[in-house]
Amino acid sequence: MNLFRRLCPAPPAWSLGGDDLPGGGYTRRIVQALTGLEEWRDRPEDERVRLFAAALLIEEDRPRRVLWEMGAPIAWREHVCALLQHRWLPSAALQHPDLDRVAFRVSLLARNDDLALLATADTLAGGGDPELLAEIALFGEYTSEIGCRDRPRPFPSDHARFQYFRTPGRDPDYAAYDDTRCTVTVMSGLPGAGKDHWIAANRPGVPVISLDNLRDELGKPPTGDQGPVVAAAYERARGHLRAATSYVWNATNVTRAIRSRCIALAADYGARVEVVSVEAPPDVVHRRNGARTRPVPNAIIERMVERWEPPDPTEAHAVRWVLNV
Structure with a gap:
């Protein structure tokens, strides 16, 4: 993939933790952690590329602009940006006041299993706190239970989805009557x-x-x-x-x-x-x-x-x- 080569011009260097990676030392550590995870290695190439891009941009203040200027496909770019925007969620999931809503949103833009994988690499790059890793694992289990770990959260209709996200406390499975005029x-x-x-x-x-x-x-x-x-x-x-x-x-x-x-x-x-x-x-x-x-x-x-x-x-x-x- 051309975009992969542009993001990562020297695969042997990054796979060995070399100095050819863009970004600072933390970027190199998170890339090493990500590429060392068996779950990342087992993914199809397009999914590895997407996660790798998120890791490369972990220290970038304007990832959307960078990817836009590179000509990244829109959906691909927004998937990466959603991972970066919500990368702290899995390690703080138990403290989030409305976990279901934000997990559903992530699933519509990206994937929660991608988010958990990036958070795992991020935590390992920062020292590998066992409590944080355990919480990330719980996040993965919970998003499986609510039906949005590796796929978009389904809604009865687009009207039901729209009403859910604009109405606090609403049941996501409520099949709202579509009375639009x-x-x-x-x-x-x-x-x-x-x-x-x-x-x-x-x-x-x-x-x-x-x-x-x-x-x-x-x-x-x-x-x-x-x-x-x-x-x-x-x-x-x-x-x-x-x-x-x-x-x-x-x-x-x-x-x-x-x-x-x-x-x-x-x-x-x-x-x-x-x-x-x-x-x-x-x-x-x-x-x-x-x-x-x-x-x-x-x-x-x-x-x-x-x-x-x-x-x-x-x-x-x-x-x-x-x-x-």
Whole structure:
């Protein structure tokens, strides 16, 4: 696999704990620990590569950006990022206030057995505390019991899954009645990723609430106060929702927190919500943005990249990752 070779240009060196690995001494120790585990060696090659990538990026502050710039496939990248984000979970599982919910989320993005394997290597690299290793083993057993150790946690329907993750204390097996009245498509993606192109090709004739268009209507620059723009967008959304009219919410929406507001509004009015995340390679994003009549300043795009959180299946009825090159 080409990506594996780019991540690890000298397999004999890492397998022997050599100095050719990127990262610091801790990275070398965790890679040695991971590759020394029989469970890792017994995995298919594609799974070994994915776990190896997570170990290599264990000290990286921005793993998503690194993998995006390398051209890693979206689902593969998000699997690795989910492992890194939750790598402390198995060794602290017994103290987590809502273990089921976070374990279910990990299973929809990655795999809990991968997470346990990475946590084991991490613990061994740090000295191999027997109590932590025992807790990781318990995490593995528990995720087997709740049906999400090596596979996504099943839900009765996408509506049941959506309601479970937005409703604390809800039974994950409750087959919620789907009473949705319309569909709201929430776009997500950096400027220049191709959101407008996707909408034109896939949602022709559907009303579009575009924050860019509203800025033009209201005479508000993207660097100024966005309060009036957002207020106008929400008022239009309420009008569509009252009439049970499907629409597209077109904005960058690069963080979960920002998406959650327009998703919550749609859900409160009984809409089905789909999030479409459109991506393009960095050079394509910058080229398309530069070709705009009014390009977004590069400094703003850089800030967006730093905060970027692609959507995951817990946020909506449906989540689609689209590579638009």
